[in-house]
Amino acid sequence: MATDTEVLVLGGGSTGCGIARDLAMRGLEVTLVERGNLTDGTTGRMHGLLHSGGRYAVSDQASATECIEENEILRDIAGHCVEETGGLFVQLPDDSDDYFREKLEGCRDCNIPARVLSGREAREIEPYLTPDIERAIEVPDGAVDPFRLCVANAVDAEAHGARIETHAEVIDLLRDGADVYGVDVRHDSGPGKRRHAAPGSTEEITAEYVVNATGAWAGQIAAMADLEVAVRPSKGVMTIMNVRQVDTVINRCRPKGDADIVVPHETTAILGTTDEEVSDPDDYPEAQWEVDQVIDTLADLVPILEEARTIRSFWGVRPLYEPPGTATQDPTDITRDFFLLDHAERDGVSGLSSIVGGKFTTYRAMAEEISDHVCGKLGVDATCATAEEPLPGSENLAVLEDGMDEFGLRSPVARRSKQRLGSRASDVLETDDANPVLCACEGVTRAEVRDAIQQSGTDLNAVRIRTRASMGNCQGGFCSQLLATELHPEYDEATARSALDELFQERWKGQRHALWGEQLSQAMVTYALHATTMNRDRDPAASDGSLEYGAFDDGEVR
Amino acid sequence: MGRSSTEPSTTGRCAEVAISDDVLVIGGGLAGAMAALAAAERDVRVRLVTYKQSTLRQASGLIDVLGYAPDGDGPLVDPFEALEGLPTGHPYERVGSEAVREALAFFDEVAGDAYVGDHTDANALVPTHGGTVKPTARYPTATAAGLASDNRDALLVGFETLPDFDGPLAASHLAAAGVPFDARGVTLSFPGIERDDAKVTRYAHLLERDEAVSVDDSAATVGARDALAESVDEHLEGEPRVGFPAILGDERADEVRTALGEGLGVDVFEVPMGPPSLPGMRLSDLLYDALEDAGVRVTSGVPVVDYEVDPRGSSDTPADPSAAKTSDDPARGRIDHVVVDRNGAEVPHRADQYVLATGGLVGKGVRSDREGVREPIFDCHVPHPEDRYDWFVDGVFGDQPYARFGLDVDRELRPLETDSRPTFSNLRAAGAVLGGYDFAAEKSGSGVSLATGYVAGRRASTAVIR
Ligand SMILES: Cc1cc2nc3c(=O)[nH]c(=O)nc-3n(C[C@H](O)[C@H](O)[C@H](O)COP(=O)(O)OP(=O)(O)OC[C@H]3O[C@@H](n4cnc5c(N)ncnc54)[C@H](O)[C@@H]3O)c2cc1C
């Protein structure tokens, strides 16, 4: 029987997109389905740390070695998504000397470049570190933008012939006896690019092989074919500051602990994180104490954080997995390694594998291993090229960085736009049309927004993850309406309006956890602008009844 | 707002402090300005001390009185009728509906030709830059020809470099809102604008000064007003009125609008915009001119940071200490003077009566941290839920508790303690620093600031005379 596609990948996080790219580059026919936007799962809700491996250098040296290898590869193939910040493991007076030594030795064992700094040297690099710091280990940690990296994988997969369907939720896994042969998906607004308010539809997609890369949701998908995958989802909170208090990744040098990392990310610094098992990855409490705990604990390392302004907080859920029978108590002790579950071997059901666990940093290596496995199953002989082939935007980066072209933009905007777009900068920014800045906080111009809309349709959250528009201090207060405006006239007014409502509500969601001080004042300005000046909360266009215009003042002085 | 008079005063009633007045207004937004103007109606010495630019820089410049009832009913045709039904504690309920009318009449007089809407009690529906319409009670003359109840067709002109207002999108939005006329939008390039990120003030100044601009790459230049009129003219299809984003000039906005209207043979109007808002800044300028004319001493750019109470107790309260525990007795007595921080120097400012008009969360008259919400100068009580996760609800346009943060006051507009006693005998509060109303949902922001500012100023000056 002819199938719709050779390989069907479920889940549009880093794992799924990485696999789709790998297989597409090997010449396989691939379809990927994702229920929301790309990165809507854990990938879009992580800490942004490109691990050097230092974190695992004592507890899990296999992971640590893999991290440093992949860290180096990603700097090459995804340079436009990585900032080489460096990282410090900081020892405070209470932290053990033995552990410090083990960390240093561990780094060396795993070939992670590591150097000891005195407290003073560390504070020269990061002046806001607490004065009572003893010493620090410097490692090549980095900051990574998971959104653009994941999207770049998807875009390249498409360039190699893959079909990428977002807003396409798997509602059934099709199983015939002991064989899985495809899925039923529900398209939120028809196949293709997202189009708000377009009618939904369902589609059966058959495949020779199905890869379940739905992370924390992998158990739910497996259950659709009566298979069991015991994911142990574990949530963690991250709190975003309005400025970069540090330019280096700051880790606390102690065996394990919550809330011990600060990652500089674009214009912000992100504090995190915690580790607490949850039962449902879609529905778990987001609590005040978690936010307070990360701020208060990390203020031990960087005291000014105590009084600093946060712009939002968000939670992510780790797709942790343990082989049956392990039963680790504390989720922090569950391995961060990934597992490839071949359901043919494990359950006697062919045509399906599930991938769970792992880290963002090692997504490419995971994808390579899984793709090898899939090729084996399909009898395809093709080698992996993802470690050498740069992602779109990272080709010839050195040339770009030397380039002086500012595309008629002010320098800070040009610089940030070029950093985001990498080698795609001139394709996107060179335009004869007027190109004003739409998002002033992040320096995003109309041309970049239009490019993102071209890729993703009417979903402004998809525009957001591609461009960072609406992710700065005002959290979309000033720009969300401008982003929606760009949808028109290609899409009609009602579509632009509902896209705006969706983005605006999404931006509010995370700000609720930062509502005090400056950010509460900011929230009030935003509320006033949208409700008072624009009357968006009581928009007559959105209500059913018709307004009796004749009863109101028509301006005629009688 | 460069107008500040910092002359040291030697005629003060108290010899030991340099600066002394009858009424001191703290905060120079709409509420503070109204309070100072209303107080200056009487023969008293009034000073206004203000720190940063007021919320008018961000606000549309429309004077909303009440567009929706607190339960969401609306848009209300007649805001005055609805004032009677407001809950106890709402600022309008505190001052009474008659005072709201008086305050508006007072504003109408101050604003003169710059504002209209006083010919009717009915609200006007004004097209907004987002394309909706919203109810308001007074609007700048510049906006008058744009009302949505006017059934003449309209052309909406946006500019490709000014993304805040998109003519075609606003026009289809108005159609979706069911307006009784045809709206059509065009997007043009603005003659003389060379940078894609020019500020709104640049557009305004081009027109204000009628700068010479070149068109069609030719060497010849024309005035910016003619150039703009010409480029719009090509797109006109018989519409009798044309709307622009609110960038048509600054101090000479009337002249700019008239010139464009004559050039096009149509009525021209402005659509109010978000920050930085020229109509808001024009209103602010108008108020500061009026303050100067009224002889109010204005000190700007400096914050009030502290206060001292009168150690001799309150002269406004009965001398008999046995009467001291009535519910109307000020809990903390009488303010003797406040302290102004002038670039690090702490300068006492004394007055007989004080008006607190420092704004809400936006103006920074109400502040918060992770622990709670407070009023920073006098530490007046700001009611708020203890748990900060009860400060908001999940729907972004839901019934937001934070939007109501502010002071409780009595009918004299004196801030109240938790036990409902007034905090001080000689402090009144006005404007966004007050609590108990959600101006954004109700569309009542400027109206509340006007009405409470007016009443606080009147009462303060009356108390001085007494
Ligand atoms: C708090 C936290 C911090 C982290 N920090 C870091 C870090 O700093 N560095 C690092 O390297 N790693 C970090 N990680 C780990 C890393 O984020 C994850 O390992 C990685 O992103 C997992 O990617 P994934 O593609 O496997 O899963 P996901 O990104 O969750 O992708 C799965 C996708 O499947 C989709 N899906 C679910 N159900 C369906 C359905 N029915 N139909 C279709 N699609 C469906 C989901 O919407 C989702 O997009 C962190 C994790 C957490 C939780």
Ligand SMILES: Cc1cc2nc3c(=O)[nH]c(=O)nc-3n(C[C@H](O)[C@H](O)[C@H](O)COP(=O)(O)OP(=O)(O)OC[C@H]3O[C@@H](n4cnc5c(N)ncnc54)[C@H](O)[C@@H]3O)c2cc1C
């Ligand atoms: C974005 C936005 C749009 C709006 N749109 C509309 C609208 O369309 N229609 C409408 O009717 N209303 C609107 N409003 C509401 C309206 O503008 C406000 O409610 C009103 O202007 C508040 O005036 P105020 O004088 O009470 O406070 P503010 O204007 O905030 O003035 C307070 C002043 O006090 C000063 N101050 C603060 N602390 C001190 C101190 N310690 N010492 C000295 N000075 C101090 C501040 O610097 C400021 O100048 C809008 C508000 C916003 C934020």
